[in-house]
Amino acid sequence: MKNFGFTISTGRSINLDEIREENISKLLEMVPSYKWCIGCGGCTATCSAGAFTNFNIRKIHNSFVRGQYQGLDKELQQCMLCGKCLLVCPRGVNTRSLIVNMRRILAGVEANTFKGKEVIQ
Amino acid sequence: MKDSFSIFVIPFCAGVLVLLGISVWKYWRWIRSFDKLQRAIIRKNIWSWRFLPAIWEAFREGLLHWRITKKNLLLGYMHRSLAFGWFLLIVVGAVQARLAYPDGHPFWMAIFYNYFEPECHPVDFPRAAFFANLMDGLLLYVLSGLMLAMFKKVWSRPLGMKRTTRHTLMDRVTKLALWSIFPLRLLSEAVTAGINGNGGFLVTWLGGVFDSIGISNPAFEYTCWMLYSVALGTFFSLMPFSRYMHIFTEVFLIYFRQLGVHDSNKKTGYTMFELSACSRCGICIDGCPLNRELGITNVQGVYMLQSIRNLELQRNAEPIAENCLMCDRCVADCPVNLDLSVIRRQVRIKNKAAIDTKQGYSYLNDVQPFNAIGRIAYFGGCMSHLTPDITRSMEIIFEAVGQKYWYMDKDQTICCGRPLLQQGFERQAFELRRKNTEMIVNSKATMLITSCPICYQSFKKEYHLSIPVMHHTEYIDMLVKSGRLKLRKDDRRVSYHDPCELGRGCGIYDEPRNVLRATTTLLKTDQEREKSLCCGFNLGNPLLDLEQQTRIRDAARDNLLAPHPDTIATACPMCKKAFTHADNIPVKDIAEIVAANIIEGSAQ
Ligand code: SF4
Ligand code: SF4
Ligand code: SF4
Ligand code: SF4
Numbered sequence: 001m002k003n004f005g006f007t008i009s010t011g012r013s014i015n016l017d018e019i020r021e022e023n024i025s026k027l028l029e030m031v032p033s034y035k036w037c038i039g040c041g042g043c044t045a046t047c048s049a050g051a052f053t054n055f056n057i058r059k060i061h062n063s064f065v066r067g068q069y070q071g072l073d074k075e076l077q078q079c080m081l082c083g084k085c086l087l088v089c090p091r092g093v094n095t096r097s098l099i100v101n102m103r104r105i106l107a108g109v110e111a112n113t114f115k116g117k118e119v120i121q
Numbered sequence: 122m123k124d125s126f127s128i129f130v131i132p133f134c135a136g137v138l139v140l141l142g143i144s145v146w147k148y149w150r151w152i153r154s155f156d157k158l159q160r161a162i163i164r165k166n167i168w169s170w171r172f173l174p175a176i177w178e179a180f181r182e183g184l185l186h187w188r189i190t191k192k193n194l195l196l197g198y199m200h201r202s203l204a205f206g207w208f209l210l211i212v213v214g215a216v217q218a219r220l221a222y223p224d225g226h227p228f229w230m231a232i233f234y235n236y237f238e239p240e241c242h243p244v245d246f247p248r249a250a251f252f253a254n255l256m257d258g259l260l261l262y263v264l265s266g267l268m269l270a271m272f273k274k275v276w277s278r279p280l281g282m283k284r285t286t287r288h289t290l291m292d293r294v295t296k297l298a299l300w301s302i303f304p305l306r307l308l309s310e311a312v313t314a315g316i317n318g319n320g321g322f323l324v325t326w327l328g329g330v331f332d333s334i335g336i337s338n339p340a341f342e343y344t345c346w347m348l349y350s351v352a353l354g355t356f357f358s359l360m361p362f363s364r365y366m367h368i369f370t371e372v373f374l375i376y377f378r379q380l381g382v383h384d385s386n387k388k389t390g391y392t393m394f395e396l397s398a399c400s401r402c403g404i405c406i407d408g409c410p411l412n413r414e415l416g417i418t419n420v421q422g423v424y425m426l427q428s429i430r431n432l433e434l435q436r437n438a439e440p441i442a443e444n445c446l447m448c449d450r451c452v453a454d455c456p457v458n459l460d461l462s463v464i465r466r467q468v469r470i471k472n473k474a475a476i477d478t479k480q481g482y483s484y485l486n487d488v489q490p491f492n493a494i495g496r497i498a499y500f501g502g503c504m505s506h507l508t509p510d511i512t513r514s515m516e517i518i519f520e521a522v523g524q525k526y527w528y529m530d531k532d533q534t535i536c537c538g539r540p541l542l543q544q545g546f547e548r549q550a551f552e553l554r555r556k557n558t559e560m561i562v563n564s565k566a567t568m569l570i571t572s573c574p575i576c577y578q579s580f581k582k583e584y585h586l587s588i589p590v591m592h593h594t595e596y597i598d599m600l601v602k603s604g605r606l607k608l609r610k611d612d613r614r615v616s617y618h619d620p621c622e623l624g625r626g627c628g629i630y631d632e633p634r635n636v637l638r639a640t641t642t643l644l645k646t647d648q649e650r651e652k653s654l655c656c657g658f659n660l661g662n663p664l665l666d667l668e669q670q671t672r673i674r675d676a677a678r679d680n681l682l683a684p685h686p687d688t689i690a691t692a693c694p695m696c697k698k699a700f701t702h703a704d705n706i707p708v709k710d711i712a713e714i715v716a717a718n719i720i721e722g723s724a725q
Contacts, residue, residue, distance in 0.1 A: 077481025
């Protein structure tokens with residue numbers, strides 16, 4: 001059967017208390033364009049990794065903001081950073097950066113952010 | 122009574138000792154931290170003739186500053202007069218002292234020749250006057266460069282630079298010492314000439330002036346020479362900690378490079394040589410699209426290297442390294458030919474180490490290779506799946522010439538790994554390369570053709586395949602040249618966009634143009650080949666937003682539209698995507714243009 005990149009989600013419950021607000025704000029700070037995401041799933045439909053497995057990038061970033069962190073990092077490691085999702089996204093979300101920064105936050109190794117002109121003495 | 126020593130030579134001698142000591146220590150440490158491969162390359166090639174081209178290149182670049190001269194005549198003159206002029210002052214001064222004191226002399230007598238000359242009774246060597254005049258001429262030459270350098274500080278445009286580097290405090294102090302050396306030398310020699318009447322045309326004239334206003338007396342003379350020596354000593358002792366260390370380091374770097382050493386994915390001693398060989402000339406700033414279109418002026422090569430080198434600035438290395446398109450424009454512009462993108466990648470790799478894991482791709486284990494005996498392999502690449510016209514055109518071309526092929530990634534693409542590597546995911550990229558290599562080797566395909574310049578650069582440089590790798594423009598050019606593919610010319614007028622990864626990345630400039638000339642009328646644009654502008658949509662920079670990318674894209678588009686083409690041609694699916702929405706003008710990959718212009722029955 002042709003795999004269109006979509007699968008039936010297994011049942012799961014969302015526990016709002018699990019959401020760590022600071023994770024979301026960190027992610028939005030690193031990837032401001034994420035606030036434009038409309039959850040259309042275009043990224044998932046085109047995904048190179050999704051052609052081999054049921055890797056579903058839209059589901060992953062949804063889970064991230066819903067506080068369902070279990071197993072996310074492991075799933076994220078399947079991404080090849082090929083950038084197809086970036087070109088497909090109708091909202092200009094920097095999807096690759098989203099993926100890398102979710103991984104950083106989950107692993108607790110956040111990026112050093114850029115502070116304007118302090119570079120030069 | 123003067124003899125061959127005077128207290129004032131001490132600062133100079135101390136400076137020379139400090140410089141020598143620290144340089145030897147630094148270089149020794151760096152050479153010892155070369156990695157295994159780099160050492161093996163040096164050991165293998167050290168007894169070859171490669172030192173000959175190295176000497177020539179060191180002379181051409183270290184002293185004559187050829188590459189800078191090619192960019193801007195005045196800028197080249199400035200660098201050359203300071204470097205070559207000073208070099209000649211030292212060499213001719215040494216010859217002069219050697220001739221004057223055939224029985225030997227302390228080394229400082231060559232530097233302070235005019236001071237000691239009246240009392241140390243040099244022998245009457247032939248052409249003594251000629252040497253004195255020559256030394257004055259050389260001093261004048263250096264001074265002219267110095268004037269230009271000062272002029273450049275206030276107005277750099279005439280020297281071909283819109284922006285100049287903002288230097289660290291240490292660099293500014295050292296520059297002050299350097300800049301004071303030559304005027305002080307002129308002053309000292311002139312005062313001595315005023316008293317003793319020695320020296321060449323310049324200092325005797327100036328000495329006469331000093332004499333007439335009554336300031337030539339031994340006390341003033343001594344003070345001047347002391348200041349000159351202090352300036353020299355200060356410069357030499359600060360040099361190892363400043364950008365002027367590039368003067369010596371570049372020579373070593375050129376030699377290692379000629380031996381075949383290159384940078385690796387980790388910072389090694391060789392990287393230290395590169396860091397130190399950067400003259401902070403700032404030439405890498407002007408061409409950078411981030412500077413040109415977005416006004417970001419603190420991330421270019423010069424500042425990236427500074428942030429790695431300078432302990433206080435090291436916390437900036439990561440954010441600086443991230444903010445870059447990896448378009449290689451600065452690499453093409455850098456007169457020292459530094460591997461800026463590789464060094465940038467080293468920083469990225471270091472900062473991704475904690476999340477760079479390779480277990481994620483176990484799903485690829487089940488992917489089976491294909492039996493492609495007697496065929497070539499065609500790799501469209503991830504991006505080409507979003508521009509199916511390109512891959513369809515390639516299939517038409519293969520069929521037209523009767524080439525049997527295996528479309529490796531028709532349904533599923535294993536990414537080549539370069540986008541990962543560019544972001545610093547070294548191990549993950551390796552996993553993908555391993556799988557793709559296994560697929561290609563086991564398929565027994567005889568050649569690999571790819572439509573994406575990113576994949577092309579990856580297969581060409583990061584994979585070590587034993588079969589030829591070609592970009593489709595190269596392949597088509599080869600088919601046309603060998604007569605296997607016959608093309609007609611249509612009446613399109615096209616501008617060609619050089620993709621960064623294909624042009625600057627792999628040096629493929631002519632093949633696409635040959636093919637376009639065979640099928641269309643190819644127009645010239647202002648910024649092409651090495652100077653081509655990045656389309657802004659490449660995968661190098663994870664920080665830019667869509668609006669910023671669009672601004673970079675628009676600059677590249679304007680350059681392409683300037684000669685009024687009716688089609689924009691390119692050779693990269695990503696560039697094609699970038700330009701497609703930029704204007705109403707059609708954007709075509711070369712493969713599409715070719716597929717539309719095949720003369721039927723051209724297959725052999
Ligand atoms: S394609 Fe863009 S907008 Fe749609 S779900 Fe993915 S990130 Fe969100
Ligand atoms: S970058 Fe990752 S998520 Fe996006 S298409 Fe490629 S494999 Fe899928
Ligand atoms: S990186 Fe190259 S171009 Fe840039 S300042 Fe250094 S030497 Fe000059
Ligand atoms: S690679 Fe391109 S974007 Fe990066 S610093 Fe160099 S010129 Fe600028």
